[in-house]
Amino acid sequence: MDLATFLVQCLNAVQYGLLLFLVASGLTLIFGIMGVINLAHGSFYMIGAYLAFVLAPYFGDWFVTQLVVGVLLAAAFGYLLEWAFFSFLYQREHLQQVLMTYALILVFEEARSLLVGNDVHGVPAPAWLAGGFRLGELMSYPWYRVFASAACIVVAAGLYWVVNRTRLGMMIRAGASNRDMARGLGLNIRLLYRIVFAGGVALAALAGMIAAPLSSVYPGMGGSVLIICFVVVVIGGIGSITGALIASLLVGVVDTFGKVFFAEYSGVGVYLLMAVILVWRPEGLMKRAY
Amino acid sequence: MKRSWLVPVVAALVLLALPPLLSPYLHDLVVKIAIYAVFALSLELLVGVTGLVSLGHAAFLGIGAYVTVLASGDSGGSVARVLPLAVSGAAAYALFVGALSLRTKGVYFIMVTLAFAQMAYFVFHDTKLAGGSDGLFLYVKPTLLGLSLDDKRTLYYTVMLALIGSYALLALLQRSRFGHALAGIRVNEQRMRAAGYPTFRYKLAAFVIAGALAGLAGFLLAVKDGAVNPELLSWHESGAVLLMLILGGIGHLRGAVIGAIAFTLLKELFQLEALLGPLASHWQMTLGFTIIAFVALLPKGLIGLRRRLLGGAHG
Amino acid sequence: MAESPPLLRARELTRRFGGLTAVDQVSIELHVGEVHAVIGTNGAGKSTLINMLSGELRASSGRIELDGHDIGAWPQPKRARAGIGRSYQRTTIFPSFSVLENCRLSAQAAQPRPWAVWQAAQHCAHSVGAAHAALAAAGLADQALRPAGLLSHGGQRQLEIAMCLATRPRVLLLDEPLAGMGAEETERMLALLAELKRSHALLLVEHDMDAVFRIADRITVMVNGAVIASDVPQRIRTNPDVLVAYLGEGH
Numbered sequence: 130m131d132l133a134t135f136l137v138q139c140l141n142a143v144q145y146g147l148l149l150f151l152v153a154s155g156l157t158l159i160f161g162i163m164g165v166i167n168l169a170h171g172s173f174y175m176i177g178a179y180l181a182f183v184l185a186p187y188f189g190d191w192f193v194t195q196l197v198v199g200v201l202l203a204a205a206f207g208y209l210l211e212w213a214f215f216s217f218l219y220q221r222e223h224l225q226q227v228l229m230t231y232a233l234i235l236v237f238e239e240a241r242s243l244l245v246g247n248d249v250h251g252v253p254a255p256a257w258l259a260g261g262f263r264l265g266e267l268m269s270y271p272w273y274r275v276f277a278s279a280a281c282i283v284v285a286a287g288l289y290w291v292v293n294r295t296r297l298g299m300m301i302r303a304g305a306s307n308r309d310m311a312r313g314l315g316l317n318i319r320l321l322y323r324i325v326f327a328g329g330v331a332l333a334a335l336a337g338m339i340a341a342p343l344s345s346v347y348p349g350m351g352g353s354v355l356i357i358c359f360v361v362v363v364i365g366g367i368g369s370i371t372g373a374l375i376a377s378l379l380v381g382v383v384d385t386f387g388k389v390f391f392a393e394y395s396g397v398g399v400y401l402l403m404a405v406i407l408v409w410r411p412e413g414l415m416k417r418a419y
Numbered sequence: 420m421k422r423s424w425l426v427p428v429v430a431a432l433v434l435l436a437l438p439p440l441l442s443p444y445l446h447d448l449v450v451k452i453a454i455y456a457v458f459a460l461s462l463e464l465l466v467g468v469t470g471l472v473s474l475g476h477a478a479f480l481g482i483g484a485y486v487t488v489l490a491s492g493d494s495g496g497s498v499a500r501v502l503p504l505a506v507s508g509a510a511a512y513a514l515f516v517g518a519l520s521l522r523t524k525g526v527y528f529i530m531v532t533l534a535f536a537q538m539a540y541f542v543f544h545d546t547k548l549a550g551g552s553d554g555l556f557l558y559v560k561p562t563l564l565g566l567s568l569d570d571k572r573t574l575y576y577t578v579m580l581a582l583i584g585s586y587a588l589l590a591l592l593q594r595s596r597f598g599h600a601l602a603g604i605r606v607n608e609q610r611m612r613a614a615g616y617p618t619f620r621y622k623l624a625a626f627v628i629a630g631a632l633a634g635l636a637g638f639l640l641a642v643k644d645g646a647v648n649p650e651l652l653s654w655h656e657s658g659a660v661l662l663m664l665i666l667g668g669i670g671h672l673r674g675a676v677i678g679a680i681a682f683t684l685l686k687e688l689f690q691l692e693a694l695l696g697p698l699a700s701h702w703q704m705t706l707g708f709t710i711i712a713f714v715a716l717l718p719k720g721l722i723g724l725r726r727r728l729l730g731g732a733h734g
Numbered sequence: 735m736a737e738s739p740p741l742l743r744a745r746e747l748t749r750r751f752g753g754l755t756a757v758d759q760v761s762i763e764l765h766v767g768e769v770h771a772v773i774g775t776n777g778a779g780k781s782t783l784i785n786m787l788s789g790e791l792r793a794s795s796g797r798i799e800l801d802g803h804d805i806g807a808w809p810q811p812k813r814a815r816a817g818i819g820r821s822y823q824r825t826t827i828f829p830s831f832s833v834l835e836n837c838r839l840s841a842q843a844a845q846p847r848p849w850a851v852w853q854a855a856q857h858c859a860h861s862v863g864a865a866h867a868a869l870a871a872a873g874l875a876d877q878a879l880r881p882a883g884l885l886s887h888g889g890q891r892q893l894e895i896a897m898c899l900a901t902r903p904r905v906l907l908l909d910e911p912l913a914g915m916g917a918e919e920t921e922r923m924l925a926l927l928a929e930l931k932r933s934h935a936l937l938l939v940e941h942d943m944d945a946v947f948r949i950a951d952r953i954t955v956m957v958n959g960a961v962i963a964s965d966v967p968q969r970i971r972t973n974p975d976v977l978v979a980y981l982g983e984g985h
Contacts, residue, residue, distance in 0.1 A: 166526045217715070223526055224472045225714050228665055231658045232714070235707030243701060352654065356537045359530035367526065396541030400534055404519055407531065411522040597848040599855040603828060603839045610826045613788065614901050615814035615843035624848070 133265025138385055144274050146381025147281035151336035152354055153361040153373045154288060155329030161368025162301060163322050165218050168230040171355025172237040173330045177203060177337025178346045179241060182250050192255035196280075199338045200331045207330025211323045219322075238348065247348050252341040277339050284335065285374065292370065301325060357384075360399055364406045366413025375414060427590075427673065431583045438575050450575055452683045453582045454639045459663040459675035460585050461632035466661070467669045468593060469625045470605030474529050474657050475516070475536025479509040479630040481652030483637025485543060488555045488647050495559030498568070498577075502561070505638040506631045512539065513630025517623045536657055544649035554648025557641055568642050578639050582676075585632055589672055592628075601625055662710060668720025677721055685709065739802075740765050741935040742787065742818065742905045747796035749782050756782045758960040759796070764905055764935035769927065771938045771946045774956035780939045781823065783956070784907050787937070788820045789813040800905070815844065819903030821894045823910040823939075829883030833874055836882050836893055837865035841900040864900050871929075872896035873922060888919035895926065905935045912942050924949055947971070955979075 156170045180199050188195035214233070218226050254273040261269040292298035300321055337350075344350070361380055365372030380399050387398035406414065434453070441449060458480055465471045486508035490501045520531040543549050560568040568574045592598045603611045604618050611618050641647050650656070659682065666685075667678025689695065689702035689709075698705060717724055740763035749757040757779040764770055772780050785791040787798065789810030798806045805813055814820075828836050841864035842855070856862070869875045872892045877885065882893055891911060898906060911927075912920050920942070927949055930936060940946050946953065947967050954964040957979045963970060970976055 160526065166529060221718075223529060224466070224661070224665070224669075225718060227472065227474060227529060228658075228662060228714050229711055231662075232707040232710035235703040235710075239701045239704035239707070243704075356534060356654065360534050363523070363527055363530050363534070393546045394542075396545050397538050400538035400541075403531070403534055407519045407522055411527075413527075592851055594854045594856075595848075595851040596842055596846060596853070596855045596858055596861075597851055599835075599839060600842065600846065600848065602831075606828045606830065607826055609790075610822075610828070610897070611839075611843075612790075612810045613814055613820055613822075613826075614840040614897070615811050616846065617809075617811045621848070 131265065133268040136264055137268050137270055138389060140270060140274065140278070142381040142385035143378065144278045144281075144381075145385060146378040147278050147285070148336050148340055149354075149357060149361060149380060150374050150377035151281055151284060151339075152333045153358045153365070153377055154285075154370050155332040156358050157362045157365065157368055157370065157373045158301075158325055159329045160362070162325050163215075163219055165215060166223055166226050166230070167215075168227060168355065169233040169237060170329070170333055170358065171351035171353075172234050173203065173207070173333035173351075174337040174340075174354045175241070175348075175351035176206075176237070177334030178252075178341040178350060179245055179337075180334065181338040181341035182252050182346045183245065185252055190255045190257060192258070196335065196338055200335050203334030204327040204331040206334075207327035208323055210330070211326035215326060216319070216322070234351065238351070241348070249345055249347040251345050254342040273342060277343065280339055281336075284332070288332075288370065297324070357399060360403045362413075363403055364414060366415045369413070369415040372413055372415035427586060431579075431586075434579050434582075435576070438572060443571075446571060446575065448683070448687070450578050450643055452680050453578045454636055454643060455660070455663065455683060456676045456679040457578075457582050457585050457639065458633055458636035458660055459667070459679045460582075460589055460672065461629045461636060462660050463664060463669070463672060463675040464589055464592070464601075464625055464632070465629045466664055467671070467674070468598060468605065469601040469622060471521075471622060471626070472529050472661075473532040473626075473629075474654065474661065475532035475534070476629070476633055476660055477654070477656035478516070478536035478539040478652050479513055479633035480637040480640065480656065480660075481543065481647070481649070482512050482539065483509040483634030484641035484647040484651055485549055485555070485637075486634075487561075487638045487641040488557045489549065491557055491559060491561060493558055496561050498561045498563040500561075502635070502638050505641075506634040509634025509637060510627050510631040513627045513633075514623070517626035517630070521619060521622050521626065533654055533657065536652060536654060540649055540652040540654075543652060550648075552649060554646055557645045557647070560642050560645070574643060578643070581635060581639060585635065586672060586676070593672070597621070597624070665714060665718075665720055668722030671722055674720055674722050681721060738765055738767070740799075741801065742937075743799045744783075744787060745797045745799075747783065747786055747798070748794050749779075749786055749791060750794045756959050757786065757793075758958075760956070760959075760961050762937075762954055762961075762964070764937055766904070766933065766935045767931060768951045769931050769936045769938055769949050770952045770954065771940060771950035772954045772956060773940065773943070773946060777958075778956040779959035780956060781909065782959075784820065784909050784937070784939060788818060788907055811843075814901060814903075817902075817904035818907065819898040819901050819905065820907040821898045821909060821911055823913060825887075825890045825894055827882045827890055827893050827897065829881070831882055832879050833882050833885065833893055833896075834862075834865055834869065834878040837868045837896050837900040838862055840897040841865050841868065841902075843901055864902065868896045868900035871899055872926060888915050888922075891915060891919070892923070892926075895923075899930075903934065905937070906930065907937045909939050910941065911938070912940060912945055920945060 152174050156167065159165060159167055177199060180202065184195050184199060218229060258273045258276050261271040263269050292301060357380065361373055361376040364379065365376030379402065383398045383402050384395065387395035391398065437449065438446065462473065462476050465473050483505040486505040487501055490496060490504045516532065516535040520528055520535065523531055544552050549555055562568065563573065563577055566573045568577060600611070600616060600621055604621060608618050663678035663682045664675055666681045667676065668674035685706065689705045690699050692699040695705065742764040744760065744762045746759045746761055747757055748755065748759055760783055762770065772783065774780055782791065786793045789808060793806060797804060800816060800818065828839065838861045842858065842861040845860045869878055872895050874889065874892055874896055877889065882890065885893060891913070895911060912923055915923065924945060927936065938950065950967055952964070953967050953970045955962050955970065955976050962979055963973050963976050965973065
C-alpha cells in the first residue's frame, strides 16, 4: 500500500469514526443519564438520512442551512417523542425497555415505508463541496468527506463545551450522578431529560444527514449503525463521552483497514475488537468519566 | 402439586393425536409453532430462570440450522450424526459468547450478546463459507431410524418429540439443585456468592444449555424448510423470540410455549388482507403497536392476564 | 478470653479508592469463642473492612489469613466455602422464596452437586437438613414455609443470620445485625450471638453501643479508616482517644 492510499484510508477511518461518534454520544448520554436502553436510536440516524433526501430538493446548495433545519426538526421530534413515549420507560426494567424500543423500530420502519417507500436513494453533495483534492499521483480525496469530518469535530467540540462548561452541562452531570439529590436541589429533572433526549436524537439525525451523500439512503441503515454503536458504547464505557470518542475512532480504524486487508471477513473485525476489550476491561475503556 | 403436570401432559397427548385432523396448511403451521416453542423454551432458561436477557439468541438457532445443512452435504445423513453436530456447533459458539459476555452485566450484557450474534450473522452473510446472503439448500433430509424426515408425518412426530423432550428437560432442570441455584442467581446474585456459589460457572452452564437447545430448534427448522439463510441469525429473529417470552409470560415454561403460539398466530393474523386490508403489507407496524400496548398493559404476559381474570393471589 | 490462635487474621489491610483511603493499615484478629466488635462513626471504613474480609473487595495492600493460609486472592465464593460467612446490613434475603428455601439454597452451596439434575432440590437431604438446623438455631423454625418477604423486619434480620449459619461457617462477619430492631428482638439476637460465639469466631459491626458493650469480648475502634484503639471493653470505655474521637468530649 503506498502512502497516498494509506493516507486516504486513514482519513476515511477518522471520518467514519467521527460520524459514529455523533450517533454513539447520543446513545451513551441517554443511557448514562436516563438509564434507558434505546434500540430505536439507529432509527433516528435513518430518519436523518431520509430527511436529507427529502429536504435536498428544497435547499439545493444551501447545505448548512439544510443541516440546521434538519437538526431543529429532529430535536423537536425528539422532544415530543420523549414526552409521549420515553418518559414512561425510565422506571421499567431493561427487558421491557428493549421490547418497547424494538417495537418502536418496527413502527418507524413501516412509517418510513409508508411515507417515502423502500427504495435506495442517492443524495447529492452540494455543488460547493464537489470534487476533491489531490493526494499523490492517483488518489484524490473528496471535499465532502473533509467537510463531514470537520462538521463532526465542530459538533464534538460543542458537545464537550456544553457538558463541561455550561450550567446545562453541570445539570446534566449532576442528574447523571445523583438523580434524587439533583431533584432535591430544584433541578427540573423532567425538562432536563427531555432536553438531553432531544439532543441525542438531533445528534443521531445530524449524523444521518451528513452521511446521506456518502453512503446513500437505504432501509436497513438504522439497524447496522445501531449495533455498531452498541459496540462503541461497550468499548468506551456507558455514559462516557470521551470513551465514546476513543472507541468510535478505534472502530473506524478497525473497520476501514479491515475492509482493505480482510475483504469479506472485515465485518467481523469490530466484534473481535469488542471481544478483546471484554477480556481485558469488561467495564469499558473509561468508566463513567466526563 | 400434582395438578401442574396435568395440563402439559394433556397438551402433549393432544399434539400427538392431531395430525389426521389437520389440513396441510395447518399441519405446517403447527410444526412451525412447535419449533419456535422449542426456541422460546431455550431462551426461557436464560431470561426466565436465570434472569439473563440475551438479545442474540438467534445466533444459536442459525448455527444449528447451518451446521445441519453443511453436515448433510449432498447425500444427507442420519439424525444420529447430524443432530449432535448441529447442537454441538451451537453450544460451542454459546460457550465462546457466554464466556465473554457474562463478564458484563445488565445493559452491557444485552448489547454484547446482540453484537456477538451480529458477528455470526456477518460470517454467514458476507463470506463464501456458507452460501453468502442467498443461504443454502438442504438437498437430502436426515433420516431417523431409517425413516426420512422428508415425510411430513415423520417430521411432525419428531418435532413434537423434541418439544415434549425439551419441555420435560427444562422442567426437570428447574426443580433440580442446579435450577434452584439459577433462580437464586436471578433474584440475588450477590447473596449466592456470599453463600459460596461460583455464579459465573452456573450462568455459563445455563447459557450453553440454552444455546444447545436453540441449536436443536435450528436443526428442526432447517429440516422443515429445506433451506437456511443468514436472516435466521438476524437481530429481528432475536427480538422475535424475546417477544414470544413476554407475550406468554416470563417465569413459566408454558409461557414460552403460549408465547410462541401467540406470536406466530398474530403474525399470520396481521398479514391477512381480508382482515386489515391495505395495512396487511405493513404488518410490522401493527405488530409494533401491539407490542407496545402489550408491554405497557400486560407486562406479565398472557399468563398474567389469566391470573388476573381468575383473581389470583399472586401479582 | 480466647488463647487459641486466630482463625481469621488481617494484617495492615488498606483500601484506596482513587485519592481516598477508605481503610488505612487495619489489623484485626478473630478467635473462636470471641465476639470482636468493630465500632466507629459513619464513614469510618467499617463496611469496606468487612467487604475486604469477605472477599467482595480486593485489598489495595495487606494480608488476610484463614487458618494461616493466605486468602487475599480468593474470590468471595471460595472464602465462603472455606468457612467465612457474612450477613449484610441491608437485608439480602430472597423475598419470593419461602423461609426454608432461603436457608436451603444457602446450605446447598456446600454440597451443590449441580449435575445431579434427576433429583429435586426439595429432596436434597443435606441442604434441607442444614436449613432446618439453621432455622432452629435462629428461632425461625415455626415460620419455615412462609414467603420470606412477609416476615417482620426483625424476622428478616434473623433470617439473614440463619442463611449465614446454613452454610456452616466457622467465621461470622455480621454487618449491623441489630439494625432497626426493637428491644425484644434485640434480646433474642444477643442471646443467639452469645450461643454462636461458643463455636464460631464472630466479627460484629454495630452502632448499638449498649449491645456492643454487653456482648463484645474485644472492641476495635475505627476513625477515618484507621484503628485508634483495640482492647477489651472496660479499657475502651475509659480510653481518652476513643472518648474524644468517637463518643464526644465530656461524655
